[in-house]
Amino acid sequence: MDLIFNLSRLRDGASRLDRRFEPTAFAASDDFRIVAPVVLTAEVEKDGPKIRIVGRIQTRLECACSRCLDPVGLDVDAPFDLRFLPAAAHDESHEHEIPDEDLGVSFYRNDQIDLGDLVTEQSYLLLPMKLLCREDCQGLCPVCGINRNRETCACDPRWKDPRMAALERFTSS
Ligand SMILES: [Zn+2]
Ligand SMILES: [Zn+2]
Known part of the structure; x- marks a missing residue:
């Protein structure tokens, strides 16, 4: 060898x-x-x-x-x-x-x-x-990092910066 x-x-x-x-x-x-x-x-x-x-x-x-x-x-x-x-x-x-x-x-x-x-x-x-x-690999959850081919999580995939979310609530009310 x-x-x-x-x-x-x-x-x-x-x-x-x-x-x-x-x-x-x-x-x-x-x-x-x-x-x-x-x-x-x-x-x-x-x-x-x-x-x-x-x-x-x-x-x-x-x-x-x-x-x-x-x-x-x-x-x-x-x-x-x-x-x-x-x-x-x-x-x-x-x-x-x-x-x-x-x-x-x-x-x-x-x-x-x-x-x-x-x-x-x-x-x-x-x-x-x-x-x-x-x-069709589902990749990793961008929020919690689990492998989405094997597990599911309750994370919101549309996770946003909380400050942005507050702003949206303000503008849509
Ligand atoms: Zn993969
Ligand atoms: Zn997750």
């Missing part, structure tokens, strides 16, 4: 990269948890210092419902196509002059690519802007 992909013994040309990681290998983030083993299958192309990894990641993520914050599972089977260059070849003083074709390139150090970072970054890209536990 080694998250580090060591490039030092990699020969030029194509080779396979197949790894399986337990979810415990990944730190939980605020936005999601990895809740199933991560299966990474890829082909690596090495051309001198240039590395290209093309493959897919399969796992299951768990995120919070956008309305009620309950955990929602998200099955993932996502292709990726990534290019890497050694960090040393990247002159930081010319950071603003990276040619267009180099955009989207990542940099590696010490002949190592961290596959944990790769999986985490790809997972972020897969998160939908809005994820609901179900289409």
Whole structure:
């Protein structure tokens, strides 16, 4: 369960990269948890210092419902196509002059690519802007905070600032 992909013994040309990681290998983030083993299958192309990894990641993520914050599972089977260059070849003083074709390139150090970072970054890209536990999720009560999918409360959903309510009583009388 080694998250580090060591490039030092990699020969030029194509080779396979197949790894399986337990979810415990990944730190939980605020936005999601990895809740199933991560299966990474890829082909690596090495051309001198240039590395290209093309493959897919399969796992299951768990995120919070956008309305009620309950955990929602998200099955993932996502292709990726990534290019890497050694960090040393990247002159930081010319950071603003990276040619267009180099955009989207990542940099590696010490002949190592961290596959944990790769999986985490790809997972972020897969998160939908809005994820609901179900289409008609009722969300949380804005007054008392209970989950309205499971409980009902007596709160007035049209809750208003009491000062506004007083004003309305005054104007409608
Ligand atoms: Zn929900
Ligand atoms: Zn309530």
